[in-house]
Amino acid sequence: MLFNMESKRRKGLNGVLSSLSLLCVVLDLQLDGVLGATHVEIEHHLEMGRKLLAAGQLAEALSHYHSAVEGDSKNYLTYYKRAAVFLAMGKSKSALPDLTRAIQLKPDFLAARLQRGNILLKQGNTEEAREDFQAVLEGSPEQGEARDQLLRTEELEELQEEAHSAHVRGDYHATVTVLDRVIELSPWDPDSRELRAECYIRLGDPRKAIQDLTPATRLRNDNRAAFLRLSTLHYELGEHQEALSQVRECLKLDQDDKECFSHYKQVKKLSKQLDSAEELISEDRYQEAIEKYESVMKTEPNVPFYTNKAKERICFCLVKNKRAHEAVDACTEAHQRDPRNVNVLRDRAEAYILSQDYEKAVEDYQEAREFDEENQEIREGLERAQKLLKLSRKRDYYKILGVDRSANKQEIIKAYRKLAQQWHPDNFQSEAEKKEAEKKFIDIASAKEVLTDPEMRQKFDAGEDPLDPETQQGGGGGGAHGWPFDFNPFGSGGSFHFKFHYN
Numbered sequence: 001m002l003f004n005m006e007s008k009r010r011k012g013l014n015g016v017l018s019s020l021s022l023l024c025v026v027l028d029l030q031l032d033g034v035l036g037a038t039h040v041e042i043e044h045h046l047e048m049g050r051k052l053l054a055a056g057q058l059a060e061a062l063s064h065y066h067s068a069v070e071g072d073s074k075n076y077l078t079y080y081k082r083a084a085v086f087l088a089m090g091k092s093k094s095a096l097p098d099l100t101r102a103i104q105l106k107p108d109f110l111a112a113r114l115q116r117g118n119i120l121l122k123q124g125n126t127e128e129a130r131e132d133f134q135a136v137l138e139g140s141p142e143q144g145e146a147r148d149q150l151l152r153t154e155e156l157e158e159l160q161e162e163a164h165s166a167h168v169r170g171d172y173h174a175t176v177t178v179l180d181r182v183i184e185l186s187p188w189d190p191d192s193r194e195l196r197a198e199c200y201i202r203l204g205d206p207r208k209a210i211q212d213l214t215p216a217t218r219l220r221n222d223n224r225a226a227f228l229r230l231s232t233l234h235y236e237l238g239e240h241q242e243a244l245s246q247v248r249e250c251l252k253l254d255q256d257d258k259e260c261f262s263h264y265k266q267v268k269k270l271s272k273q274l275d276s277a278e279e280l281i282s283e284d285r286y287q288e289a290i291e292k293y294e295s296v297m298k299t300e301p302n303v304p305f306y307t308n309k310a311k312e313r314i315c316f317c318l319v320k321n322k323r324a325h326e327a328v329d330a331c332t333e334a335h336q337r338d339p340r341n342v343n344v345l346r347d348r349a350e351a352y353i354l355s356q357d358y359e360k361a362v363e364d365y366q367e368a369r370e371f372d373e374e375n376q377e378i379r380e381g382l383e384r385a386q387k388l389l390k391l392s393r394k395r396d397y398y399k400i401l402g403v404d405r406s407a408n409k410q411e412i413i414k415a416y417r418k419l420a421q422q423w424h425p426d427n428f429q430s431e432a433e434k435k436e437a438e439k440k441f442i443d444i445a446s447a448k449e450v451l452t453d454p455e456m457r458q459k460f461d462a463g464e465d466p467l468d469p470e471t472q473q474g475g476g477g478g479g480a481h482g483w484p485f486d487f488n489p490f491g492s493g494g495s496f497h498f499k500f501h502y503n
Contacts, residue, residue, distance in 0.1 A: 042071040042078075049081065058089045076105035080112050092119050092188060093221075110136045114146055121149060124182075124189030126157045156185045163195065172199040190219035194226065206233045217249070224250045228260050231267065238305035240271040270299050270306065277313065286317035293317075308338045315347045322406035324354035342368040346381060354405050356398060358389035387463020394468070397447035397460060405461070409452055416448035 045068040052061035065082035072078060079102040086095035099116040102109055117132030130153050136146035159182045166174040179196040186192060197212040210233050217226045231246035244267050250260035277292035293310040300306045311334035318327035331348035338344060349364035365382035372378060398405050401415040423440040446467055450456045456466040 042068050042075075045071065046078065046081065049085070053085055053088065058085055061085050062089070074105065076102040076109055076112070079105070080109070080115075083112075083115065087115075087119075092122070095119065108139060110139050110143070114143070114149075117146070117149060119188075121153055121156065122186050122188045124156070124160070124186035124192060126153050126160070129153050152185055156182065159185070160192075163192075167195065167199070172202050175199045176203070188219055190216045190223065190226075193219070197229075201233075206237060209233060222253050224253050224257055224260060227253070228263060231260075231263060235263075235267055236303055236305065238303075238309065240267060240274060243267045244271055266300075270296065273299060274306075274309075281313070281317065284320070286321045290314050290317045304337075308334070308341075311337060312341060312344050312347075315344055315351075319347050319350045319354070322354055322404075324351050324404065324406070327351035328355060340371050342372045342375060342378060345371075346378060349381060349385060353385060353388060356392065356396065356405065358385055358392050361385040362389055384463045391460070391463060391465055395443065395446075395465065397450050400443050400447040401451065403451075407451075412448065412451045416444060419444045 045064040049061045049064035049068065052058075052064065062082070062085045065078065065085055068075075068078045069082060079098040083095040083098035083102070086092070086098065096116065096119055099112045099119070102112040103116065106112075113132045114136050117129045117136070120126075120129035120132065130150065133146045133150040133153060136143050137150070140146070159178055163175050163178040163182055166172075166178060176196055176199045179192055179199070182192045183189070183196065193212040193216040197209040197216070200206070200209040200212065210230060213226050213230045213233070217223045217230065220226070227246050227250035231243045231250070234240075234246060235243035244264070247260055247264045247267060250257060251264060254260070273292055273296045277289050277296065280286075280289035280292060293313050296310045297307050311330065315327060315331035315334045318330050328348060328351045331344055331351055334341070334344045335348060345364045345368035349361040349368070352358070352361035352364065362382065362385045365378060365385050368378045369375070369382055392399070398407070401407075401412060401419060403411055403415050407415075420441065423437050423444060425434045425437045425441060428434045428437045450460055450466055459466045
């Protein structure tokens with residue numbers, strides 16, 4: 001009985017083992033189907049990759065070379081051909097591991113060594129580049145490209161040392177000059193670009209620093225420092241949107257980076273305030289815009305650009321709100337901070353026009369034109385200011401009534417009534433006094449006529465007297481002393497008399 005039980009147990013175990021063996025065979029066959037590929041299939045992928053590469057369809061070619069590598073991971077030529085596609089796509093960092101693998105599989109593969117040496121040289125890695133060029137020359141002493149590249153490698157090493165020495169002694173001009181040639185030989189070296197960027201910053205040329213740091217961010221896998229430096233440079237130049245974009249790239253690499261996150265919060269806050277202020281201006285909400293720009297100066301008191309910008313826009317808003325005297329003061333302060341800013345000169349000129357100080361308005365527009373001769377707005381503003389100055393030397397209707405250029409119709413009529421009472425000829429006794437009063441009364445009436453008529457006032461504000469026969473070329477007005485419609489109530493043909501009743 002025990003014998004039978006033992007026999008059954010052995011038969012059951014043999015059955016399990018047989019089943020496991022069969023399962024392994026099936027799995028092996030399935031894996032071969034998934035992971036492996038026949039020689040024909042690999043050759044098909046290689047041929048398709050070659051054709052697509054020749055046609056410039058790099059992404060499609062790369063896909064076929066990926067399949068070829070997966071199908072045969074021991075073929076050095078497949079790695080080499082995929083590296084060629086990576087290089088054609090400008091992805092030298094991706095090509096490097098494939099070239100290294102091809103050399104590991106075939107150490108005497110000189111073409112791969114030459115290609116790898118070229119990449120290493122462009123990356124500024126002179127030690128490893130030299131090893132590859134020397135290996136090529138040992139295998140093929142007549143290889144001209146390897147010999148030339150070896151000479152460039154030696155030149156690069158000497159230049160790198162020279163640049164470092166110049167930088168240590170603080171000669172940044174010399175450092176930049178040497179690094180120009182260094183980067184020509186090794187354009188993919190982030191260290192050289194970052195060093196030249198530092199020199200440009202010390203020399204006060206942040207724009208050129210940005211030009212070096214921008215590619216440097218792509219030459220390292222995790223170059224958060226370069227993204228942060230880029231963001232800071234853009235921020236200091238007043239380019240807050242670009243600063244925000246660059247610091248976000250830093251946080252994409254590490255959202256917990258303390259320096260990048262701190263800078264991000266500052267840039268985002270300031271950027272929001274600036275955008276909000278400009279939106280308020282676009283909606284003609286000038287007082288609110290002034291308050292927002294005052295907040296900008298509190299948020300960022302240390303970067304001159306933002307203070308200058310805020311002062312400039314506050315000046316503009318005060319002019320738009322017709323607060324002439326405040327505008328002149330604000331614009332003058334902005335002009336002192338940024339003397340070549342044509343917007344500030346334009347706005348101060350307009351503030352002077354509001355104050356009826358036309359000579360100073362002309363001076364500011366002339367200065368602005370010197371800085372920007374092609375600016376149509378400045379040219380038109382200057383012409384208008386010159387017309388107003390010329391008019392002011394004849395008759396200024398605002399001055400006649402004693403009102404500001406921003407006065408509304410009600411204020412103009414009120415001023416007119418007061419002056420008409422004061423200067424009515426019936427109030428005077430002697431002929432001389434009556435004649436003087438008559439002249440003033442006519443000017444007062446003319447001023448009221450022009451300034452209460454929207455079309456005539458617009459012409460006058462543009463530097464044209466609608467009652468001047470010279471400017472009107474015979475139309476619209478031109479009676480005695482400019483009385484409207486050739487009517488003079490005090491002339492020989494007039495029998496009209498004004499009578500004011502006093503309570």
